[in-house]
Structure formats: structure tokens, C-alpha cells
Amino acid sequence: MKEGLTVDLDHRQGSFRLQAAFDAPPGVTALFGRSGSGKTTLANIVAGLVRPDRGRVSVGGTLLIDTNSGVALPRHRRRIGYVFQEARLFPHLSVRQNLLFGRWFAPRAEAGAEFGSILDLLGLGQLLARRPAGLSGGEKQRVAIGRALLAKPRLLLMDEPLASLDEARKAEILPFLERLRDDTRVPIVYVSHSLPEVVRLADTVVVLDEGRVTAAGAAGEILSRLDLFALSGPREAGAVLAARVLRHDPAFGLTTLGTPAGEIHVPQTTVAVGSTLRVQVHARDVMVSLTRPDRVSALNILAGTVAEIGNTLAGESSLTVRLDCSGAPLLARLTRKSVAELGLSVGMPIFAVVKSVAFETSHRPPAVREG
Amino acid sequence: MGELLRPEEWTALRLSLLVATTATAASLVPGIAVAYLLARGRFWGKALLDTLVHLPLILPPVVTGYLLLIWLGRRGPVGSFLADQFGIVLSFRWTGAALACAIMGFPLLVRAIRLSIEAVDGKLEEAAGTLGASRAWVFAAVTLPLILPGIIAGMILSFAKAMGEFGATITFVSNIPGETQTLPSAIYTFTQVPGGEAGAMRLTIVSVLVSMAALVASELLARGIARRLAA
Incomplete structure (x- = not known):
């Protein structure tokens, strides 16, 4: 039996058909795809809210449903911590009672997150006596996450937990989710159509499109594939690099990161030297040069080769090129004209140029909390 | 001022309160169960159950009372069985009045609860x-x-329905002072005798006061709950 989540389903709902099979190792698995791709249906099947026509789901070695052998755990015995798009807090209970709701039904013997540590992790200490109606959207969602975690779940299933929030509330919750990923040992399935969220959180990415799995694998690998842009749109496309913080340079406000592609300089972060993080390099921020540029303002110049040249649709002026920088993938969005004039072809040595100010790191200073 | 009410009038009031309280309390659990079935259930015969529950609302109360008398009277099929096996007699007893009132109030009880069940967000239950x-x-x-x-x-x-029920009660359990004579029956009796106007008026005022008190109590309770949900 596998440790993480194993899914193999065939389910029809009206004219929509979900046919999905994948294995997700422990850690954070992002179920990524545009709306209508079947993400929520899949999540509902895992949680036991929807019964699949045919299929099999297991979590951490426990069979939740198998239509072949007739196994079907009812939802209340699956122990899937489901965090919904809307918080779904119980309006007649206080925040404390909401948080402890699942704990009441969870097996006593099972080890689980401690109440106090969840309060700290999610910053809920001040809210305990309040009622859900008096909470902001961000606070509600934090309580919902805490409630799911305290039920001692086998798996935390988060269905676009940030979708109903504005950008400021998202920025407030994302650091909590990162701490959750790093501090708890509960495997997490994170359903999302937001590439930045997936980049920041996921270890594994499963891409769903029209009810089918079109790609599944390690985050870094999947997120730099050219064929997946259709899902996120070219504006958001970009490679994701695993990085380690090498040093800070407070004089210039920069941090130096070591990545497989080479050292890169990014705006200073608060992350301690030695820790790891992920950076996304948007394809639109990458320039390609045939010779190593000198006397140029951009601080990051990475040597590599052309690995793949993407297709252009008729009428489009630009295309995406995948670069291989010492084994690490990097994407560049270039005009067709540039590609033609430089005569780019697969295997050609090039230099990728990225301005430091273009970098998005996944660890920003923590957002200001709501009062 | 002498006594507010005469002894037999006190008896009618006490009996009415007893009958109404018993009827409401006894129909509460079945009422919630039927309301839940009608709101959430998908089963054969649901429309029939719905009709059956609502029937007392549409039928003339006297008809309901007469049906009860036929079925649950001493010689009725159910009544004789209850009397022989368990020694339970309903006809011409206050318990029979409570049963008649419970049946008459049942559609109102079920309807209110059913509407609130249908308003519950199923997502919370999920x-x-x-x-x-x-x-x-x-x-x-x-x-x-x-x-x-x-x-x-x-x-x-x-x-409130039980406090005011008249037709089904008087048909099923008659109008026996001290046993089945509720406020409406007592008022009716007063109107049938010469010089009964003062008694009828006293009991009418009592009826109005009891109804208002029930309404105010429900309003206060509902407000308290709403405040708890909103705060």
C-alpha cells in the first residue's frame, strides 16, 4: 500500500466525465486546473460527499472506497479534513466550539495536533470567544483550517481555500499555509486554479483538464512544461526553481540564492541563511542572449542551452522557449521575430538574463495580521 | 373586587392549559420526525404522508372529531383494543381532548419545522x-x-391551536365540566344559558391573555436565539 493518496476513478455527472488516476506522495499535492476541470468533484469523491460510479481511493494505506470490492467508508469515518471554499463554520457555535467540533468525534488514541499549537500556528488565540458571524473572511478560513486539522485527519483536503478572499486576505493566509506545510506531518491536497498559490505551496502537482489528468509529478518538473500554459495563460507561465538562501546583502537590499541554474540575486527576503524556498521566474521576465552580456544592468545571467521551442498559434507575436540551465528548466517568452533573428534552435548555447526586480520569492515578510 | 374567576372557570382554564401543554409536548418529537421526513426524505408515499398530515387543516374539525370517535371510541377498532390490552381510554377523557388538539395542531407544527429544516444549509451538515x-x-x-x-x-x-380547539374536541370527548370542558367549550356553554354573558366575557378575556402571553414568549425566545446566531 502506498503512503500518500492513490486515486483511480471513473465518474459521470450529467455530460461531464471525470476519469482520473494518480498517486500523490505525502507532502503538499496541488490539484491544478481551470474551473470546471473536475477538481471539486474529485475532492468530493475523496471526502465521501459524492459516490463515484467506479473507482478506488486510498489514503495512507487505508482504503476509503473501492467499488470493485464494495468497500465504501461513510464520510464521517474517512477522517478527511476538508476545508471548503466557503469556510462553512457552524453559526450557532463559538470559534472555540467550532474548532473542537471534530476533535469530539476523532479517535482518542490517535495522536493529533495539539489545540494550543494549532492556535499558535493559525493565530487564532484572540478569536476563541467570538462567533463566526463576527469574523472577517480571512479569519473564518483560518478557523476552518484549524477545525479540520484538530479532527486528526488522515489527509487535509483544501478546495480553493483562498478563492473567496481578496488579495490582501490571501496574502494574510498564505504564510499560515506555508507554516502548516512545514510544521505538520499531515499530507495536504490543495485544489487550486491559481498558479502563484501552487508554486508557493506544492511539492507535487496533478494537472486536471476536462476531467482527465494531463500531467502529474514533482512541482518543479510539471510547472516548467510548455504544454500546460494553456491552463494558466502565458502571463503567469514561468519556471519554478528550488533555491537555498546563501547570503543577504543589506547594503543593497538583496539576497543571493543558490539554485541548480546558478546563483541568482533577488530582492532581500526575511528568510534565514541556509533555508530553502522556491522562486518562480516568469517567462515574460527572461531575456535570451547569444553572447554573455556585459555592462548590462540585469544581475542574473545564467548559462544554458535551448531545450524546446514552443508552438505559436496563428496571429500570435510571441512564443515560449524552454531553456536548460545546468539541468534546471527556465522558460522565456520571446517574440517570434527575436527567435527568427537570433536563429534559435534546440541545443544552441545561450545566456538567460533576468532582472533581479522581476523575481517573486515565495517567502515574503509576513503580512500584517488583521486586528 | 371578589375573586377574578369562579371555581368552575378556574377549572376550565387549568384544564385548557393542561390539554394544550400535553398536546404540544406529545406532538413535538413526532412533529420533528415527520417534518424531517417531508423536508429531506425521498420515499414512496411521501405525497400521501404530506396529505394525511395536512388533512386536519382542511377537514371540518367536527369531521376530524367524529373520525376520532369512530376509531378511538370505546367501541372503535383502535379504542377497544387500547382499552382491553392497556386499559387506556381516550373518549370522554381529558387525554382524548389532548389527542384531538394534538392532531388539529399537527399540520401547523410540522409546517413550521419543515420550513426551517429546508432553510438549513446542507453544506454545513456536509x-x-x-x-x-x-x-x-x-x-x-x-x-x-x-x-x-x-x-x-x-x-x-x-x-395556540390547542387552546382554541373546539369542534374536534367537543365531538370526540364532549363537554364534561372538570374532565373535558376546555375554555372554548366553557364559553360555548355560557352562551347557551341565560345570564351567561358575564362568564363568557371573563373567559374570553382569559383566552386573549393566554394567547398574547404565548406570542410574547415565543417572540422573546426567537429573538434570543437570533441574537446568539448573529453575535
Whole structure:
């Protein structure tokens, strides 16, 4: 039996058909795809809210449903911590009672997150006596996450937990989710159509499109594939690099990161030297040069080769090129004209140029909390 | 000022309160169960159950009372069985009056509770299920507290109906002072005798006061619950 989540389903709902099979190792698995791709249906099947026509789901070695052998755990015995798009807090209970709701039904013997540590992790200490109606959207969602975690779940299933929030509330919750990923040992399935969220959180990415799995694998690998842009749109496309913080340079406000592609300089972060993080390099921020540029303002110049040249649709002026920088993938969005004039072809040595100010790191200073 | 009410009038008031309270209390659990079935259930005969529950609302009360008398009277098929096997006699007893009132108020009780069950967000119940609550626990810990205002409204309606019920009661259990003579029956009796106007008026005022008190109590309860949900 596998440790993480194993899914193999065939389910029809009206004219929509979900046919999905994948294995997700422990850690954070992002179920990524545009709306209508079947993400929520899949999540509902895992949680036991929807019964699949045919299929099999297991979590951490426990069979939740198998239509072949007739196994079907009812939802209340699956122990899937489901965090919904809307918080779904119980309006007649206080925040404390909401948080402890699942704990009441969870097996006593099972080890689980401690109440106090969840309060700290999610910053809920001040809210305990309040009622859900008096909470902001961000606070509600934090309580919902805490409630799911305290039920001692086998798996935390988060269905676009940030979708109903504005950008400021998202920025407030994302650091909590990162701490959750790093501090708890509960495997997490994170359903999302937001590439930045997936980049920041996921270890594994499963891409769903029209009810089918079109790609599944390690985050870094999947997120730099050219064929997946259709899902996120070219504006958001970009490679994701695993990085380690090498040093800070407070004089210039920069941090130096070591990545497989080479050292890169990014705006200073608060992350301690030695820790790891992920950076996304948007394809639109990458320039390609045939010779190593000198006397140029951009601080990051990475040597590599052309690995793949993407297709252009008729009428489009630009295309995406995948670069291989010492084994690490990097994407560049270039005009067709540039590609033609430089005569780019697969295997050609090039230099990728990225301005430091273009970098998005996944660890920003923590957002200001709501009062 | 002498006594507010005469002894037999006190008896009628006490009896009415006893009958109405008993009728409401006894129909509460079946009322919630039927309301839940009608709101959530999908089963054969649901339309029939719905019709049956609402029938007392549409039938002339005398007809309901007469049907009760036929079935539950001493010689009725159910009545004789209850009397022989368990020694339970309903006809011409206050318990029979309570039964008649419960049946007459049942559609009102069920309707109020059913509407509030239909208004409960099923997503909350789903969430409770994923948190480990079985169906019974979901009902007890989530559904029931959320439909409390509806339950209270239904109970008040049922109680008020029972306080005012006349036709079915008088047909089924007659109008026996001290046993089955409720406020409406007593008022009716006063209007049938010369010089009974003062007594009828006293009991009418009592009826109005009891009804108003029930209404105010329900309003206060509902407000308290609404405040708890909103704060």
C-alpha cells in the first residue's frame, strides 16, 4: 500500500466525465486546473460527499472506497479534513466550539495536533470567544483550517481555500499555509486554479483538464512544461526553481540564492541563511542572449542551452522557449521575430538574463495580521 | 373586587392549559420526525404522508372529531383494543381532548419545522459529516440547533391551536365540566344559558391573555436565539 493518496476513478455527472488516476506522495499535492476541470468533484469523491460510479481511493494505506470490492467508508469515518471554499463554520457555535467540533468525534488514541499549537500556528488565540458571524473572511478560513486539522485527519483536503478572499486576505493566509506545510506531518491536497498559490505551496502537482489528468509529478518538473500554459495563460507561465538562501546583502537590499541554474540575486527576503524556498521566474521576465552580456544592468545571467521551442498559434507575436540551465528548466517568452533573428534552435548555447526586480520569492515578510 | 374567576372557570382554564401543554409536548418529537421526513426524505408515499398530515387543516374539525370517535371510541377498532390490552381510554377523557388538539395542531407544527429544516444549509451538515459526525450526530449537533426557532414557532402555533380547539374536541370527548370542558367549550356553554354573558366575557378575556402571553414568549425566545446566531 502506498503512503500518500492513490486515486483511480471513473465518474459521470450529467455530460461531464471525470476519469482520473494518480498517486500523490505525502507532502503538499496541488490539484491544478481551470474551473470546471473536475477538481471539486474529485475532492468530493475523496471526502465521501459524492459516490463515484467506479473507482478506488486510498489514503495512507487505508482504503476509503473501492467499488470493485464494495468497500465504501461513510464520510464521517474517512477522517478527511476538508476545508471548503466557503469556510462553512457552524453559526450557532463559538470559534472555540467550532474548532473542537471534530476533535469530539476523532479517535482518542490517535495522536493529533495539539489545540494550543494549532492556535499558535493559525493565530487564532484572540478569536476563541467570538462567533463566526463576527469574523472577517480571512479569519473564518483560518478557523476552518484549524477545525479540520484538530479532527486528526488522515489527509487535509483544501478546495480553493483562498478563492473567496481578496488579495490582501490571501496574502494574510498564505504564510499560515506555508507554516502548516512545514510544521505538520499531515499530507495536504490543495485544489487550486491559481498558479502563484501552487508554486508557493506544492511539492507535487496533478494537472486536471476536462476531467482527465494531463500531467502529474514533482512541482518543479510539471510547472516548467510548455504544454500546460494553456491552463494558466502565458502571463503567469514561468519556471519554478528550488533555491537555498546563501547570503543577504543589506547594503543593497538583496539576497543571493543558490539554485541548480546558478546563483541568482533577488530582492532581500526575511528568510534565514541556509533555508530553502522556491522562486518562480516568469517567462515574460527572461531575456535570451547569444553572447554573455556585459555592462548590462540585469544581475542574473545564467548559462544554458535551448531545450524546446514552443508552438505559436496563428496571429500570435510571441512564443515560449524552454531553456536548460545546468539541468534546471527556465522558460522565456520571446517574440517570434527575436527567435527568427537570433536563429534559435534546440541545443544552441545561450545566456538567460533576468532582472533581479522581476523575481517573486515565495517567502515574503509576513503580512500584517488583521486586528 | 371578589375573586377574578369562579371555581368552575378556574377549572376550565387549568384544564385548557393542561390539554394544550400535553398536546404540544406529545406532538413535538413526532412533529420533528415527520417534518424531517417531508423536508429531506425521498420515499414512496411521501405525497400521501404530506396529505394525511395536512388533512386536519382542511377537514371540518367536527369531521376530524367524529373520525376520532369512530376509531378511538370505546367501541372503535383502535379504542377497544387500547382499552382491553392497556386499559387506556381516550373518549370522554381529558387525554382524548389532548389527542384531538394534538392532531388539529399537527399540520401547523410540522409546517413550521419543515420550513426551517429546508432553510438549513446542507453544506454545513456536509462539513459536520467530514469532521466525523455520524448522521444522528449531525442532526443533534448542527441541524437541531439551527432549526430551534422553527421548532419554537411551531410549538407556539400548536399550543395556540390547542387552546382554541373546539369542534374536534367537543365531538370526540364532549363537554364534561372538570374532565373535558376546555375554555372554548366553557364559553360555548355560557352562551347557551341565560345570564351567561358575564362568564363568557371573563373567559374570553382569559383566552386573549393566554394567547398574547404565548406570542410574547415565543417572540422573546426567537429573538434570543437570533441574537446568539448573529453575535
